[in-house]
Amino acid sequence: MKLLKRFLIVIVVLLVLVIGTLLAVPFLFKDELVGVVKEQINANINATADFADVNLSFFRSFPHLSLGLEDFTLTGKEEFEGLRLVEAAETSVTVNVKSLFGENTPLEIREVALREPKVHVVVRQDGLANYDIALPAEETVETESSAADALQIALQQYSIENGSVIYDDRAGDIYLNISGLNHSGTGNLTLTEYDLDTETTIDQMTVEQGDIAFLKNARLALDAIFHINTETSLYQLRDNELKVNELLLNADGEVQMMDEDIRLDLSFNSPGSDFRSLWSLIPNAYTADYQDVAIDGSFTLDGLVKGIYNETTYPA
Numbered sequence: 419m420k421l422l423k424r425f426l427i428v429i430v431v432l433l434v435l436v437i438g439t440l441l442a443v444p445f446l447f448k449d450e451l452v453g454v455v456k457e458q459i460n461a462n463i464n465a466t467a468d469f470a471d472v473n474l475s476f477f478r479s480f481p482h483l484s485l486g487l488e489d490f491t492l493t494g495k496e497e498f499e500g501l502r503l504v505e506a507a508e509t510s511v512t513v514n515v516k517s518l519f520g521e522n523t524p525l526e527i528r529e530v531a532l533r534e535p536k537v538h539v540v541v542r543q544d545g546l547a548n549y550d551i552a553l554p555a556e557e558t559v560e561t562e563s564s565a566a567d568a569l570q571i572a573l574q575q576y577s578i579e580n581g582s583v584i585y586d587d588r589a590g591d592i593y594l595n596i597s598g599l600n601h602s603g604t605g606n607l608t609l610t611e612y613d614l615d616t617e618t619t620i621d622q623m624t625v626e627q628g629d630i631a632f633l634k635n636a637r638l639a640l641d642a643i644f645h646i647n648t649e650t651s652l653y654q655l656r657d658n659e660l661k662v663n664e665l666l667l668n669a670d671g672e673v674q675m676m677d678e679d680i681r682l683d684l685s686f687n688s689p690g691s692d693f694r695s696l697w698s699l700i701p702n703a704y705t706a707d708y709q710d711v712a713i714d715g716s717f718t719l720d721g722l723v724k725g726i727y728n729e730t731t732y733p734a
Contacts, residue, residue, distance in 0.1 A: 465503065465551040466493045485511045498540065498548040506535040530576045541587040573607040595624040605646075613656070614644045634701035636663050651675035655684070663698035666690050667719075680727040688719035 459467040473486035492504040512529035541547045578601040585594035598621025605614040620638040624631065642658035654672040661667070671684035688695070693715035725733030 463492075463551045464495055464553055466495065467491070468493075469509070483513045485513055487511070492551075494548045494551070497542070497546060501540065501548055502536075502538060503548050503551070504535060504537050506532050508533040509535075528574050530573065531579070532577070532581065533579045535578060535581040537581070537583045539583075539585045539587075541589050543588050545589050575602070575604040577602040591628050593624075593626040595622075596620055597622045610649050611645075611647045614646055616640070616642050616644065618642075631701045633662070633699065636699070638662050664695040665699055666695065671723075678728055679731075682723050682725060682727055682733045684724070685720075685722040687721070688717075691716040691718060693717050 468491050469487040470489035487509040490506045490509040494501045510531040539549050581599035583596040601618045603614050603616045605612045618640040622635045625633040639661045643656040645654040652674045667688055669686040674681040694713040696717055697713050723733050727733050
């Protein structure tokens with residue numbers, strides 16, 4: 419009994435030491451990690467990244483380290499001085515702990531989660547956009563290791579919770595407003611060829627071009643699997659289902675990014691034929707009284723987009 423009792427005491431002590439170490443290590447590396455994150459972001463973008471506080475934890479994504487950035491902001495410079503491109507209540511990044519050790523080990527990011535992000539994209543009349551913040555290769559800040567060596571994206575999943583997006587393209591006279599965006603994607607993004615399984619819901623989406631509103635406060639839901647080949651820049655759409663208000667749509671095909679062209683081979687259709695679902699897309703038609711409106715009739719919706727898209731050529 420004494421031997422068993424001593425053994426149990428040793429186990430308890432070891433557990434306390436392990437838990438204590440897991441609690442202490444994040445604080446020991448906090449300043450170093452915060453410095454690396456801010457340095458690597460700001461050294462390679464033409465914008466200012468900042469955050470109010472950092473939370474570190476081993477328990478949220480054990481055995482990896484979870485880094486939470488509170489009140490993250492990404493603010494423009496020069497022509498877009500003061501305009502926030504991105505802000506988020508919390509940005510959670512999961513980092514491979516092993517990548518924190520060793521001078522030549524890249525910082526490996528495995529998961530990214532955004533809570534209540536707000537994205538505001540502006541394209542001026544002259545075509546200059548506030549999202550074009552990447553510095554040319556010759557202007558990036560040189561450190562002991564290059565940015566490519568210092569940061570390695572090894573994502574397994576990512577998510578967006580209750581996000582919003584404003585896309586204000588004044589050159590193309592296009593306006594997009596999205597609120598209540600929830601999106602998640604899973605897949606081994608470290609591979610050159612993989613399946614990306616996504617789920618997306620949008621509470622309200624408005625799309626306008628000029629004085630024409632194509633969608634107004636529409637609800638969307640999309641479940642889709644994308645087969646991605648990064649070597650050939652080929653994106654294939656597989657099992658999917660898109661619902662816009664009451665209209666259900668299916669799509670199939672692929673998109674390939676080429677040197678100067680985009681090759682499209684897509685088809686779409688609506689498996690339903692009730693005209694009521696098509697009627698729901700009309701701006702201001704999909705309201706609280708929608709179910710009480712008498713709508714009869716049927717329709718067939720099929721289409722395709724096939725060919726090359728570039729500055730001078732449009733697909734069939």
